Amino acid sequence: MANHTGSEGTVHIGTDAVAEIKSYSVSESMNTIEDTTINDTSKTFQTGTKEWDGSVDVFWDETDTAQSALTIGASVILKFYPEGTTSGDTFYSGTALVTGISRSAATDGLVEASYSLKGSGALATATV
Numbered sequence: 001m002a003n004h005t006g007s008e009g010t011v012h013i014g015t016d017a018v019a020e021i022k023s024y025s026v027s028e029s030m031n032t033i034e035d036t037t038i039n040d041t042s043k044t045f046q047t048g049t050k051e052w053d054g055s056v057d058v059f060w061d062e063t064d065t066a067q068s069a070l071t072i073g074a075s076v077i078l079k080f081y082p083e084g085t086t087s088g089d090t091f092y093s094g095t096a097l098v099t100g101i102s103r104s105a106a107t108d109g110l111v112e113a114s115y116s117l118k119g120s121g122a123l124a125t126a127t128v
Contacts, residue, residue, distance in 0.1 A: 004083045011056050012079040013066040020059035020067075022112070026080045026092055028052045028123055052094065052119035054080065060103060060113040070115045074098045078117065087128050094123040 011018045031048030061067055069076055079093040100116035 002083075008084040009080070009082045010085060011066075011081070013069045013076050016066040016069070018056055018058060018066040019064040020061050022057045022059060024054065024056045024080065026052065026054040026123070050122065052123040054078065054096065054117045054119070055114060056117070057112065057114045060111040067113070070098050070101065072098055072101060075120065076117075081128070085128055089128045090125065091128060092123055092125055095120050 006023070009021075009024065011021060011024050028050065029052070030050045032045040033048045034043060035046050036043045056070070058067060075095060075097055077093070078096050079091055081089060081091045083089045085091075096117040096119050098115060099118045100114075102114040102116075103111065104113075105111045
């Protein structure tokens, strides 16, 4: 079983790597449709539609092409590389809408930004 450190990961917007990443996440879920009938003693369900969303937290860099593409309402092609970009590494990709941006700063820290993303369509799994 292989383990990986978070520092191996990266996120790309199109072909551009996002600079200054602090962390990121990508989550998948599936809706369920209840099909319990009146005589059932336990609830039963059918599979529904899948969905995914994600976030990218960065040290804000206004000169970064990838960060600049993350504007409210933008539709972007994302690639999440949890184990890096070496041949054979697994990655996840899909189109997402930028649904939120949060920026923060503190006297004793760097300016940070957090981008919220909502998948539009399937999240694909592939290898580099």
